Amino acid sequence: MTQRILLLTGASRGIGHATGKVFADNGWRVLTLSRQGFSPRCPWLGGPENHIQLDLANVEHLEPGLEEIRRRLPEGKLDALINNAGISPKGPENSRLGVLGSAYQTWLQVFNVNLFSTALLAKGLIDQLAAAKGSIVNVTSIAGTRVHPYAGAAYASSKAALLTLTREMAAEFAPLGVRTNAISPGEIDTAILSPGTAAFADREVPMRRLGKPVEVANAIYFLCSEAASYVNGTELHINGGQHV
Numbered sequence: 001m002t003q004r005i006l007l008l009t010g011a012s013r014g015i016g017h018a019t020g021k022v023f024a025d026n027g028w029r030v031l032t033l034s035r036q037g038f039s040p041r042c043p044w045l046g047g048p049e050n051h052i053q054l055d056l057a058n059v060e061h062l063e064p065g066l067e068e069i070r071r072r073l074p075e076g077k078l079d080a081l082i083n084n085a086g087i088s089p090k091g092p093e094n095s096r097l098g099v100l101g102s103a104y105q106t107w108l109q110v111f112n113v114n115l116f117s118t119a120l121l122a123k124g125l126i127d128q129l130a131a132a133k134g135s136i137v138n139v140t141s142i143a144g145t146r147v148h149p150y151a152g153a154a155y156a157s158s159k160a161a162l163l164t165l166t167r168e169m170a171a172e173f174a175p176l177g178v179r180t181n182a183i184s185p186g187e188i189d190t191a192i193l194s195p196g197t198a199a200f201a202d203r204e205v206p207m208r209r210l211g212k213p214v215e216v217a218n219a220i221y222f223l224c225s226e227a228a229s230y231v232n233g234t235e236l237h238i239n240g241g242q243h244v
């Protein structure tokens with residue numbers, strides 16, 4: 001059987017790192033994409049050779065990166081695209097950036113990384129995804145559906161829009177044989193969290209704890225597997241019941 005190939009954005013730490021590991025452990029080739037060079041903390045086979053260094057905030061300059069990705073797909077097939085890279089800017093002393101505190105540049109940067117790059121990566125790789133009958137997973141957030149004490153206005157709006165984009169992709173790409181879904185994490189123990197989130201989870205999450213990155217990674221893997229072959233256009237909540 002030919003080795004399946006995944007393109008994973010934001011793999012250097014957190015949820016992305018755990019996701020790369022789960023796919024690699026299951027025999028996939030993992031192409032990674034992030035702003036920094038390959039992180040030596042990601043120990044999967046062929047990691048450094050399969051890394052593409054690209055800043056998703058520069059969406060105008062995505063095309064050379066897309067060409068590089070296509071060059072790395074030997075049979076012109078991509079089995080999965082996971083749009084996981086995301087940013088959640090904070091104000092001074094980690095304060096929440098509301099509408100009044102958010103500059104246009106903040107909105108632009110957040111939307112470029114969290115939303116526009118997702119649409120453009122999918123557009124640029126749709127032939128390769130269709131050739132493999134592959135699937136796309138977009139990483140949204142619980143902040144996309146409710147006001148959150150730490151996530152800011154631009155971040156929350158971008159994640160709400162990403163869920164809408166997931167719906168659009170699911171309808172447009174399914175006839176090409178490509179499934180699109182979203183996973184929506186709650187409070188997962190990564191560098192993106194603000195101080196105080198563990199205590200917040202203890203109060204607000206029915207399971208009374210933070211989630212682990214691997215618990216999100218396993219759900220992403222399910223959505224890209226044969227076990228989810230008729231799942232399209234859904235958003236899976238991975239949050240210990242925080243959304244109920």
Ligand SMILES: NC(=O)c1ccc[n+]([C@@H]2O[C@H](COP(=O)([O-])OP(=O)(O)OC[C@H]3O[C@@H](n4cnc5c(N)ncnc54)[C@H](OP(=O)(O)O)[C@@H]3O)[C@@H](O)[C@H]2O)c1
Nearest residue numbers: 010011012014015034035036056057085086141188190192
């Ligand atoms: N942790 C949570 O509780 C939580 C909750 C809800 C949703 N999420 C979502 O889950 C996803 C992963 O979050 P995380 O907690 O694992 O975050 P994280 O630990 O901060 O990791 C973010 C990743 O995105 C990459 N990235 C950031 N800006 C980028 C850019 N301009 N271009 C390319 N790559 C970029 C980073 O790599 P470089 O720094 O090398 O670029 C890093 O690998 C995000 O979409 C986030 O919104 C997380």
